[in-house]
């Protein structure tokens with residue numbers, strides 16, 4: 159028995175392919191996209207799609223902009239066969255869309271497959287057989303020549319049958335299944351022979367789809383394999399070279415991207431990476447990766463949640479919350495430093511300029527996601543996120559030291575509950591902490607008058623349940639009101655701004671006070687009248703001080719300000 163269980167696996171052999179050029183290439187145009195959701199995706203489901211689900215997904219794929227769609231394995235089931243016939247008979251295939259059907263290289267299956275698409279305007283007939291050594295030995299128990307003959311026999315039959323239906327434009331696709339584990343010279347040998355058998359040439363291209371049926375090496379190895387085929391296949395100009403990565407090692411997206419850099423013209427995959435085992439390559443991620451590089455993929459994911467809902471319904475499988483570009487949490491920042499950077503990014507952003515908001519590779523709005531969900535608050539959050547929510551939802555632009563002070567109140571709640579607080583919670587806590595605090599002083603109304611010395615205010619308050627009028631003089635209203643309170647108050651900082659516009663506008667005032675030798679603390683007031691807002695802010699700070707709530711001891715102001 160092996161002591162080290164890993165010793166039972168063989169490393170993938172290295173290629174000596176120093177002529178590779180793909181590492182220096184860039185992808186500047188999108189590949190031809192081919193969705194195999196209705197075939198490779200469907201064959202991997204716990205419960206394969208029924209006709210209604212298949213039709214729904216087909217229509218969604220058309221809406222997204224796919225021009226090549228593998229619609230099924232017609233010889234596999236009556237459901238697949240009937241669905242494909244329905245597409246053809248009811249004229250449901252748009253003129254610019256080509257459907258594709260898959261078959262093994264077996265006569266009865268090929269005949270049934272052709273039967274399923276007779277009458278369609280344009281069809282890709284896709285045939286496969288495995289060519290890798292293990293499959294030759296384990297599945298077929300055949301020599302190389304015999305396996306190559308499977309490919310040639312099937313190709314010849316497809317050529318003969320399709321020739322009987324010239325009303326359809328037939329395209330042939332051959333997949334040397336398990337290509338990525340096969341000998342390259344054998345893969346070329348089989349493909350060249352298939353190409354000759356099909357009669358590929360001017361006006362009669364052939365698609366060679368080179369699958370990583372089981373992903374078994376790092377993506378650079380796949381890229382080498384693709385570039386080698388790209389350079390060595392006969393009649394390359396009459397070939398559409400296609401990649402079909404699976405995601406066994408979790409690197410299918412990288413493999414597809416490097417494959418395109420290595421010379422592939424076309425990519426087969428599924429939405430959100432559905433497909434056998436760990437899935438086919440995710441076409442959404444590939445497309446939006448291109449988008450984030452300034453290359454329009456030619457596919458429309460401007461309402462990505464709608465696409466996800468459809469795919470989840472049809473596959474009866476959920477999409478992970480962290481799935482690239484679409485997961486519920488991918489445009490969300492919980493952690494404080496991320497929130498801070500995102501908030502600053504949005505604040506500095508000018509319309510119609512290059513996107514450079516930190517931590518967000520694309521603008522969530524481009525995929526129909528809203529900014530509201532970008533920042534969420536839990537125990538990992540900092541002041542930036544909290545401030546962002548108040549700003550976005552309520553137009554409150556908190557001064558920096560108040561952001562610090564207030565985020566501690568939030569932190570207390572998230573630490574106590576261990577849970578996320580919503581934007582609604584954030585505002586409720588803000589109201590409780592600053593706006594609704596009315597003990598011992600509750601503001602009622604004020605009168606203000608100019609005097610020879612400056613300003614005189616008379617402020618009616620409820621103090622500990624009793625009506626009182628506080629009167630004072632000063633340089634300005636706040637100074638006069640502070641004097642009226644007759645407490646050892648120093649005003650350390652003051653900010654105000656309007657919220658909204660027109661008749662509904664109100665004012666927000668933020669005042670930072672020190673009372674005696676206590677640490678400074680903020681009060682906030684909101685009112686249609688700016689003076690009332692500032693008086694409420696003063697009382698809010700005084701009440702908070704008197705209730706001995708926490709005050710900011712970090713970054714506290716050093717010098718009083720003139721008010």
Ligand SMILES: CC(=O)SCCNC(=O)CCNC(=O)[C@H](O)C(C)(C)COP(=O)(O)OP(=O)(O)OC[C@H]1O[C@@H](n2cnc3c(N)ncnc32)[C@H](O)[C@@H]1OP(=O)(O)O
Pocket residue numbers: 198201231233234235261262263264267286287288297298308335371434
């Ligand atoms: C990598 C991929 O995704 S390939 C696509 C796989 N998709 C599917 O298989 C889904 C649909 N498939 C099916 O419904 C069924 O497999 C069918 C209807 C196609 C065929 O069913 P069955 O006739 O019962 O055969 P089964 O699937 O077990 O095939 C095994 C036989 O086919 C042979 N075979 C397998 N692949 C191929 C091929 N591409 N070409 C020719 N023969 C093949 C095997 O050697 C085996 O032959 P044997 O019985 O002489 O040993």
Ligand SMILES: CC(C)C(=O)C(=O)O
Pocket residue numbers: 198260286333335336367369370371372402404
């Ligand atoms: C049929 C082929 C192309 C396939 O799905 C694979 O090899 O993964």
Ligand SMILES: [Mg+2]
Pocket residue numbers: 198369371402404434438
């Ligand atoms: Mg596959």
